[in-house]
Amino acid sequence: MGLSLKKSIHSIVDRADSLIFYCDHTGRILMCNKGFEEIIGLPKNSIIDNNCLKVIYHQLLNSSGKEELFKAMIDDAVKYKRSSNFESTLTDGSGNERIICWGMSPILTKNKDLEGVFFLGNDVTLLKERESSFKNIDETLKNIFLSIKEYALYAINLDGNITYYGMGSEDMFGWQKKEIIFKHVNSLHAYDDVAYKLPFILEQVRKVGRYELETYFIKKDGQSFPVNLTVTKFMDAEGNMSGYIFMAKDVTEKRKLEYQIFQSEKLAAVGQLVAGIAHEINNPVFVISGRTEMMLSDKSLSSKARANLKIINTQIDQVRQLVDRFLAFTRKQSPNREELNINKIIKDVLPFLAYHKLPSHEIKITKLFAKGLPKVNGDVHQLQEVFINLLINAYQAMPHGGALNIKTSSLPNGCVQINISDTGCGIAPDALRNLFMPFFSTKKEGTGLGLSICYNIIKNHNGSINVESQTGKGTTFIIKLPFVKKGGKDGL
Amino acid sequence: MAYKILVVDDESPVRELFNDLFKKEGYLVTTVATGEESLELVNKEDFDVVLMDIKLTGISGLEALKRIKELKPATVVIMITGFGYDEDLIAKSKEYGCAGYIGKNMPISQMLSSFKLFIKTAKEKVK
Numbered sequence: 001m002g003l004s005l006k007k008s009i010h011s012i013v014d015r016a017d018s019l020i021f022y023c024d025h026t027g028r029i030l031m032c033n034k035g036f037e038e039i040i041g042l043p044k045n046s047i048i049d050n051n052c053l054k055v056i057y058h059q060l061l062n063s064s065g066k067e068e069l070f071k072a073m074i075d076d077a078v079k080y081k082r083s084s085n086f087e088s089t090l091t092d093g094s095g096n097e098r099i100i101c102w103g104m105s106p107i108l109t110k111n112k113d114l115e116g117v118f119f120l121g122n123d124v125t126l127l128k129e130r131e132s133s134f135k136n137i138d139e140t141l142k143n144i145f146l147s148i149k150e151y152a153l154y155a156i157n158l159d160g161n162i163t164y165y166g167m168g169s170e171d172m173f174g175w176q177k178k179e180i181i182f183k184h185v186n187s188l189h190a191y192d193d194v195a196y197k198l199p200f201i202l203e204q205v206r207k208v209g210r211y212e213l214e215t216y217f218i219k220k221d222g223q224s225f226p227v228n229l230t231v232t233k234f235m236d237a238e239g240n241m242s243g244y245i246f247m248a249k250d251v252t253e254k255r256k257l258e259y260q261i262f263q264s265e266k267l268a269a270v271g272q273l274v275a276g277i278a279h280e281i282n283n284p285v286f287v288i289s290g291r292t293e294m295m296l297s298d299k300s301l302s303s304k305a306r307a308n309l310k311i312i313n314t315q316i317d318q319v320r321q322l323v324d325r326f327l328a329f330t331r332k333q334s335p336n337r338e339e340l341n342i343n344k345i346i347k348d349v350l351p352f353l354a355y356h357k358l359p360s361h362e363i364k365i366t367k368l369f370a371k372g373l374p375k376v377n378g379d380v381h382q383l384q385e386v387f388i389n390l391l392i393n394a395y396q397a398m399p400h401g402g403a404l405n406i407k408t409s410s411l412p413n414g415c416v417q418i419n420i421s422d423t424g425c426g427i428a429p430d431a432l433r434n435l436f437m438p439f440f441s442t443k444k445e446g447t448g449l450g451l452s453i454c455y456n457i458i459k460n461h462n463g464s465i466n467v468e469s470q471t472g473k474g475t476t477f478i479i480k481l482p483f484v485k486k487g488g489k490d491g492l
Numbered sequence: 493m494a495y496k497i498l499v500v501d502d503e504s505p506v507r508e509l510f511n512d513l514f515k516k517e518g519y520l521v522t523t524v525a526t527g528e529e530s531l532e533l534v535n536k537e538d539f540d541v542v543l544m545d546i547k548l549t550g551i552s553g554l555e556a557l558k559r560i561k562e563l564k565p566a567t568v569v570i571m572i573t574g575f576g577y578d579e580d581l582i583a584k585s586k587e588y589g590c591a592g593y594i595g596k597n598m599p600i601s602q603m604l605s606s607f608k609l610f611i612k613t614a615k616e617k618v619k
Contacts (some may be wrong), residue, residue, distance in 0.1 A: 123618055277574060279547065282574035286596040287505040290513060293600045327575070342594070 005168040019100060019121035022107075025078055037199045039100075039123065041093010052119075056090050073087065073104060077117050081106045094164075099125045150250040155234055156185045156242040160198070172227075172250060174220035185246075192218045194229070205231050205244055217248065222470065224429065226255045241432045256466070257432070266437065278323045280472070285323065289316045339375040339484055340383065342416055343408055349387045362401040369408045374483035376416055382457045386465075388452045390420045390477050397424025397475060413461070416483045421476040435467060495540040495611065499523040500530045501572075502549050502555065506596075510543065513600070525549070527556030531602060534560050539567055541611055544590075546573040546581060553586055561589040566612040570607060 013020055014033045019040075020031035029052050037044055040055060047055050052074070057067040063191055069088050076084065083096075083105045092098050100121040107115045107477055115189040152172035155164035165177050173180075173188055189195040195214050204211040210232040218224045227248045234243040292313045296306065350365070394404050402423035409417050427435065436455040463481035497519045499510040507523040514521040522539075524530050527548050534542065542560060546553040557559030557569050571585045574596040582593050594603055 279574035281504060282596040283503050286574070286600075287503075287509050288602040290509045294509075294512065294516070320599075324597055470549075 017122075018456055019123070020119065021047075021052065022116055022118050027051045027074055028277075029196060030116065036121075037099050039090075039092050039098060058091065070102075073102070074117065077104055077106045078114060081108060081112070081114055095476040096122055099126070099128050109332060117478045137433060146323070152250075152252075153245070154185075154188075155243055155245045158241070160184050160186070163190065163243060171215070172219075172248060174223075182247050189217070192216055200232055202244060205233055206241075210231055216250075219243075223456045225250055225252045227251060260464075270437070274326045278327045281319065285316055285319050287321070289313060292316070313359065337377050337379065340380055341373070342376055342383075342418060342481070343369040343373055345383050346387050346408070346418070349384050349391065353388070353391055363395060363398060364403045366403065368404045368405065368407040373408055373416060374410050374485075376461075376481045376483050378461050378481065379457075383461070386418075386454045386457050386479070389454050393450070393477075394422035394424065394475070396419060397422050399425075402474075411480070414482055414485065415480040418479040418481075419476055421474060422477075423474040424473055426473050427467070428471055432469055433468065436465070493517055493521050495603060496520045496538070497522070498530060498533060498539045498542045500525075500527065500548065500553065501545040502526065502547075503545075506545070513604070517604070527551040527553060530556055530581055531563070534564055534567065538564065541568045543572055543594075543607070545572050546575065546585075547569055554581075554588060557585065557590055558588040565589070568611055570605065570610050572596060 011326065016033060016035055019033070019036040021036050022027050022413055023029045029047055031046050037047065040047065041054065053067050053071055053308045056070065069086060073084060073086050073088075077080070083103070085101070085103050087099060087101050089099050101124045105118045105120075107118055109115050112421070151167060152169040153164070153167035154162060154169045157163050161182050162180055163182070165181050170176060174368050175188065186195040186198065189198070194217070197213070197215075201211050201213070210230060212228070212230045215226050215227060215229055217227050228251050229249075230247045232245045232247075233243045235243050236242040258346065288367055292309050295301065296309050296313070301309075346367075346369075391404070398404070403421075404423075405419070405421045407419040407421075409419075435449050455465055457478055458481070461481055463479060465480075466478045467475060469475040497514055499507055499514070501507050501510070501523070502525050504525070507525070509525045511521050511523055524531065524533060525548075528546075528550050530542065530544070535540075542557075544553045544557055544560075548556070551559075553571060555571075555612060557571065560567055560569055568591045569589070570592045571581075573581060574592045575581060585593055591614035592606065594606055594610075596603075598606070
């Protein structure tokens, strides 16, 4: 090598940002560059001919075990004569901690004996700091996502295959990551509308960047639930579109609330209408029945006319009863309150089911009555009506037999909960939405008033009534009624 | 003693029914169609009982009840309605001083016995 080339190389090495030094097999430093001197904070003459560990770790004065790794790596290089990379920390001349990423290469003689070891170190302190702050952000984001249970985040590539399936997706869909990852997104939406709408959704995202829709997802177990789905473009580091991000929010609770508000508004409107109609019917009915009764009190009336008038009176009575039933659910009638034992009310109404024309098939009734159930303030007759209605419905839902479970429990929020479950035909989602509407019935013989009356009675008791149903699997009515706070526990 | 009764209802068949029914019971009956007319009459002469429909054209039965009780507090006013049993209407009627509340959804014989009972109770209270 010519002198000028040697000089040039020396100058390049000297001016390099990296820390460079060369030591013999004992660790004695034979050469180092300016970068090394600057970080270590010692002049060249205090470095050359000294042991590298003593130089780097300041004569081991502030030894804190950091040099152990360095020492082990040198030993490794001497023993096995192999290159390696490692990270180690040191304290620089100004007393600051530095993280150095070292590359270490043993230099061998022609006979493959170890001549010395070459070190090239890069200060990665800043890089590491950034990395760890990114890690913290990552961790924070992950925690945020994990704590928001109703969200699911997943992504697909341009071919529609799922490339990311995280943040609540497993909970939301019921599919495990290993079952679904890299499969086409339509496997995830096999039973819901998204699969059909997918080409349109993706086209919109390509055109305008994002697309939002309200839809229903169907879980692996067949359960359906409403979601707000937002699909956006997924861009790679170069800014090219590489896929789509799906963010879904489970809006079941929101829908429930909206539905309840909608339901009560709709019921109020229908209630007004019905009250108006009932009023209009009551007037002529009152006059007709009044006139017939007056005529019937005439003793000179022929027996034939009397018989005819009696028929008119009976028919008019039926109209009156019908109007009364209409008015029953519009009636703003406060329940006649007394402290009641819900377990006893249900026990009392069960024998009455025999009086209703129920299909005679095998139904196994299981009663899971909570002991010491707190008492409820309510109207015994109205609550009896609710349970009779629900029990008859349950029976009618199981024309081929099944199981009827009645469960009572007390909730920490001050409510008694009553679950009435059947293993019957279930209720279709469309019907479910209108279930508590007056005059809505799925049964040929139904008046469509039963459940709307139940709804009104429970509402008047400051309680709530909800229904969960799966077609073909069964239905559960869940009633919650506030219990009496002090004493008043029943003995069942 | 034959009670003087004023029937207020906007439906003429209802007025005619009460007219015939009460006459048969031996009462002296006058009928009018509106609350305004009832106030005019009550102002001019004394009635023992006013049977007042709640839903009227013009001022409501409740308003007419309120004004009659202000005008002649001794008059027994009984409310009648096609709305049936309604807690709000009952509460309002009671507040304005009515003696009883009858639904048009009850059979006429039952209505008549309730009517008589309300008058009896109200008259006893006055005594």
